[in-house]
Amino acid sequence: MTATGPPGAQQYSTEELRVIADEAHRRGLKVATHCHGDTAVRAAIEAGIDCIEHGFTIGDETIRMLVDTGTFLVSTNALTENWDVSRHPPELQAKAADIFPRARESLSRAIAAGVKIACGSDAPAIWHGRNAEELVVLVKRGMTPLQAIRAATTVSAELIDANDLGRIAPGKLADIVGVPDDPLADITVTQRVRFVMKDGVVHKH
Numbered sequence: 001m002t003a004t005g006p007p008g009a010q011q012y013s014t015e016e017l018r019v020i021a022d023e024a025h026r027r028g029l030k031v032a033t034h035c036h037g038d039t040a041v042r043a044a045i046e047a048g049i050d051c052i053e054h055g056f057t058i059g060d061e062t063i064r065m066l067v068d069t070g071t072f073l074v075s076t077n078a079l080t081e082n083w084d085v086s087r088h089p090p091e092l093q094a095k096a097a098d099i100f101p102r103a104r105e106s107l108s109r110a111i112a113a114g115v116k117i118a119c120g121s122d123a124p125a126i127w128h129g130r131n132a133e134e135l136v137v138l139v140k141r142g143m144t145p146l147q148a149i150r151a152a153t154t155v156s157a158e159l160i161d162a163n164d165l166g167r168i169a170p171g172k173l174a175d176i177v178g179v180p181d182d183p184l185a186d187i188t189v190t191q192r193v194r195f196v197m198k199d200g201v202v203h204k205h
Contacts (some may be wrong), residue, residue: 007095008037008057017047029143030161031072036099038062051159055078056103056112066115070087072159074120077107077141078133083125087146104141111142118159119152145187174200 003044007081013022017033017128024031025048032051035043038059041052045065051072052058066073080100101144109119119134131152138148157166166171178195 003089003091006038007099010037010040010043014043014047017044017049019047021050022147030159041066045069048148051118053122055101056099056106058106060109062111063106063113063115066110067113070116072116072118072155073110074118074159075103075107075110076120077103077133078124078137079122079125080104081137082133083139109139111138111147116155116158117151120156130191132193135187135190145184147176148187149183149190166184174198179181184188 005104012033021031023100030050031048032053033049034053035041035044036054036056038057041058043064044052050070051074053074054076055062055063055066055073056075061104079101083096085096088096107117107176119131119138121128121131121134135145135148136157138151139145154166157163162180164171165175166172168174168176169197174197176195176197177193179189180192181189181196183189192202196202
């Protein structure tokens with residue numbers, strides 16, 4: 001969404017990406033890269049980057065690389081539907097008109113291929129508290145409701161090495177929300193949270 005330059009252009013060299021990944025991994029850290037273009041995503045995967053944020057224009061070969069390497073994808077595809085770009089300059093609106101449909105289609109292909117997809121917000125593009133919008137879009141793109149819930153819980157916990165999150169089980173943090181109906185029948189109910197427990201303490205009954 002920059003005013004100039006082609007959408008999806010790779011802005012770090014492959015060598016720079018490799019050094020970033022190596023230095024982070026030496027310290028036990030994971031690396032996520034904000035990355036849209038197919039060539040750039042492929043370079044990031046080859047460099048050892050752990051997570052691709054967005055990946056809006058990835059093709060089938062790159063999707064296969066994501067699967068083969070176990071690289072995570074945090075698509076934040078909800079912004080392709082819910083972001084009002086009408087007040088942006090014309091050149092940015094034109095980019096969105098080009099990229100957003102491609103992003104929707106590429107995510108569906110990534111889901112079908114079995115890419116490890118986690119959830120993020122890209123805040124403030126998707127404001128905190130509206131994260132469930134992404135679950136609705138993941139289902140629209142081809143996930144089952146259970147897969148979307150796992151993307152937001154178990155898969156996201158795996159991505160950030162948070163072993164105490166993502167599951168309801170002994171020894172885990174009791175971070176639980178309740179919704180008024182069955183999310184496996186209607187994923188949109190995740191947008192209507194009625195109950196909130198954090199670390200075993202009820203904050204909203």
